[in-house]
Amino acid sequence: MARVGGRNAFFAWVVGLGCAGVVGVLAFLAIPMIPASVSWVGGAVGGAIDPAATSGPVAAGDEDAVAGPPTECAQLYDQALWATMRFTKGAVLTPSTDAPTTTAEALVTALQPQVTLTCSWHSEKGDVTSTLATVPVDAGAIAAAALPGAGFTCTTQEESTRCTRTDGDLAETIEAGGGLWLSTSENAWHPTEYVTRTSARVWG
The missing domain is CATH 3.40.1000 (Protein Transport Mog1p; Chain A)
Structure with a gap:
């Protein structure tokens, strides 16, 4: 298979490894935020339910x-x-x-x-x-x-x-x-x- 002119395989590998490294660092930095994100999503979903309307054994309108x-x-x-x-x-x-x-x-x-x-x-x-x-x-x-x-x-x-x-x-x-x-x-x-x-x- 003919090589495409103008490309440098070594340079491409270096750039690829660099990008993978950056992604890895970002993923590592994001790990501590996962519990907070899960908590925030749970709170947002829970906030959509009116606790006053669902207090007691039966919700209003049920x-x-x-x-x-x-x-x-x-x-x-x-x-x-x-x-x-x-x-x-x-x-x-x-x-x-x-x-x-x-x-x-x-x-x-x-x-x-x-x-x-x-x-x-x-x-x-x-x-x-x-x-x-x-x-x-x-x-x-x-x-x-x-x-x-x-x-x-x-x-x-x-x-x-x-x-x-x-x-x-x-x-x-x-x-x-x-x-x-x-x-x-x-x-x-x-x-x-x-x-x-x-x-x-x-x-x-």
Whole structure:
């Protein structure tokens, strides 16, 4: 095979060995950075998962994993509503087992709801508080009979009775059925379809 003019085999070998040496040195210098790089990638991937949304046994929006009524605030919301609530400017969630926030105090006294959880949201838009509790199985019928006199309008859902009342910026909802109670008080802040979507998490 004819040699190509202008090439020097010795020079080519020298250059090749030099390049290999440089690559080797760079690889050696990079070894200490491998653990840090792996840690950084792991942190970046982990950071994409919202720990607040996955706290507890079930993540918000994981309908298939929820067995029975919600037992913590994150489970009361589907993923989209949870994100809406959390990322509203100034939003702060305070979980508790406080009594229902409602003007229907006489009904609360009569039914004595046993509170499972109360989720109180405060933001620059206003306040939203929801309470999930257990009540007698006939609580829906009692609410439908008692609340219209207090300014509520009641309708029958598939598995519950829902009573609502609006007074200026205040919107109240009390829903009961199957031994469960879900009440919501929205003061100035009215997230889209909040009542319907939280109700679906309880009775859906």
